[in-house]
Amino acid sequence: MFKTVEWKDGAVRLIDQTRLPKEVLYVDCRDVETVAQGIKELWVRGAPAIGITAAYGIALAAQKIKAISFDNFYQELMPSCDLLAGSRPTAVNLFWAIDRMKQTAITHRELSIPSLKQTLLREADRILSEDIAMNRAIGKFGAALILPDSGILTHCNAGALATGGYGTALGVIRSAWEENKQIRVYADETRPVLQGARLTVWELVQEKIPVTLITDSMAGFFMKQGKIQYCVVGSDRIAANGDIANKIGTYSVAILAREHRIPFYVAAPMSTIDFKMPSGEEIPIEERHASEVTHIRGKEITAPEATIANPAFDVTPASYITAIITDKGVFKPEEIKDLDPGSSDHPGK
Numbered sequence: 001m002f003k004t005v006e007w008k009d010g011a012v013r014l015i016d017q018t019r020l021p022k023e024v025l026y027v028d029c030r031d032v033e034t035v036a037q038g039i040k041e042l043w044v045r046g047a048p049a050i051g052i053t054a055a056y057g058i059a060l061a062a063q064k065i066k067a068i069s070f071d072n073f074y075q076e077l078m079p080s081c082d083l084l085a086g087s088r089p090t091a092v093n094l095f096w097a098i099d100r101m102k103q104t105a106i107t108h109r110e111l112s113i114p115s116l117k118q119t120l121l122r123e124a125d126r127i128l129s130e131d132i133a134m135n136r137a138i139g140k141f142g143a144a145l146i147l148p149d150s151g152i153l154t155h156c157n158a159g160a161l162a163t164g165g166y167g168t169a170l171g172v173i174r175s176a177w178e179e180n181k182q183i184r185v186y187a188d189e190t191r192p193v194l195q196g197a198r199l200t201v202w203e204l205v206q207e208k209i210p211v212t213l214i215t216d217s218m219a220g221f222f223m224k225q226g227k228i229q230y231c232v233v234g235s236d237r238i239a240a241n242g243d244i245a246n247k248i249g250t251y252s253v254a255i256l257a258r259e260h261r262i263p264f265y266v267a268a269p270m271s272t273i274d275f276k277m278p279s280g281e282e283i284p285i286e287e288r289h290a291s292e293v294t295h296i297r298g299k300e301i302t303a304p305e306a307t308i309a310n311p312a313f314d315v316t317p318a319s320y321i322t323a324i325i326t327d328k329g330v331f332k333p334e335e336i337k338d339l340d341p342g343s344s345d346h347p348g349k
Contacts, residue, residue, distance in 0.1 A: 004161050005044060005053050005128070007121065010063070012056040016043045017161055021202035032061040032080040039087040039094075042193065046162020047236040047272055048131050051093030054084045055124035058101040062120045070109045073116065077105065089284045090245055090313050092237040092274040097127060131164035134269040134327035135171045142172030142232065142267055142325040148181040150229040153219060155188045156247035157199035158234025158267065168267040169234045170203060172325060177209050185211040186228055188219060190247060192292045192310065216249050223260040231257045232325075235268040240340065242318030242333025243280025244268075248311055254320035263322040270326050275340040280315035288312045 002024070006013050011028040012035050019025045027043060029035045035057035038044050044053050061080035067073040081098050088094060104123045108116055146152070152173060159170030166174060176183050185204055190196035197213055204211040214222060222228050231253055235244040244250075244266050257264040277283060290308035294300055318333035331339065 002160070004046075004049050004164065005056065007056055007059070007125065012038075012053065012060055014038050014044045014053065015161070017045060017199060018042055020161075020198050029057070029060070031064070032057050032083060035060060036083050036087045039084070045195070046158065046234070047091035047093040048135075048163040048168070048269060049161070050088060050091045051097035051271065052124070052128050052131060052164050054087075054094050055097040055101050055127045057084050058098065059117075059121040059124040062105075062117045065113075065117075068113060070113070070116070073113055074105060074109075088286060090236050090286045092277075093269075093271050096271050100127065128164045131269065131271075132166055134271075135163050135166040135168060136175075137327040138168050138267050138269065138325055139166060139171035139175030141327075141330050142265065143175035143179055143181070145263070145265065145323075145325070145330065146172070146176040146181055146183065146230060149183075150181070151184050151186060151222075151227045152176075153186045153188070153222070153228045153231045153253065154200060155196065155216075155231075155233050155250050155253050156190045157195040157203070159200060159203045161199050161203060162234060167203075167234075168269065168325075169232045170200065172232050172265070172267050173204075173209065174207070177207070183210075185209060186219075186222055187211055187213050188216050188249065188253070189213060190249060191216055194296075195247065216252075219253055220256045220260075223256055223262060228260075228262060231262055231264045233264075233266055235266050235272050235324075236313060237277065237283050238266070238268060238273045238324065238336060239277040239280045239283060240273075240275050240337045241279045242321060242324065242336045243283075243315055244318075244321065244324075245280060245283045245285070245313045245315050248314050251314040251316045251320075254316045258320055264320060265323055265325055266316075266321055267325040270328055270339070273326075273336060273339065275337070275342070280317065283313075283315055285314070286312040 016025045159167035187196045187200045237245045
């Protein structure tokens, strides 16, 4: 399988997802500014992959610092952390990974600076390997919910391209396929950037998993036709009450699923849960450039005088979600708050 993000020869190597599916191009980011650019310009996207990339970006920035004391080293590292934190506002994994890298530095402050730099790089490696393991666990838990000979609708791309590898929503699909359940996938094109058409279909074709591409407006039609038995999507942030933020259009799919009595599942690692966010109402929604809507592959498709709105995400209320599939198991939305390590209801308490 291709590698979405990795450390390669002293650089953060990303597959440029804006070039897919026509061209598989890898970009070597040799400074933190280029890493932040890659996140902002969607060379890499998907909440887990963004978090991993940010971790490597911090490790990369650390390698270039010449300070000899920890205090000076940490002070020089902070602007890079802030730069990465400002690259995209919605995906909570970004901030989770940055905080984890900061805490790693503080925890190992007594190390020599060269050793500390290596420790930060190893921590980024660990975040990557942990993500792949979590995705496989998500896949296993999710596949148990899927009956053989079923149609599964997915929206956007929550596959290996959106993670360290294997995928969350596509991890469920991959696992079900590996268990010979003979599923078939319906992939929404996912306007305006077409992550479903360009990325999800490409991934599934690589593994010969049956996939039918449909436009976003066709989902209800195929549900009514009885072609779809499950909806499985990823998430960029899950609030403590079980509301989720995901690619724009997810909310519409959830409403259609409710109307047609189709289970609507969300697949995401525990790191996507923001226990500090009480509900989806507080999740910041990124507004992206109008050109994503007005142009397709550089060609203008509307009147240049038009007013454009381009929110990148929407929020699906917990009431529309059948269950949330995590690396720790499958939970009802109302159970999410009890998974908070700081909660008195946490299983470990």
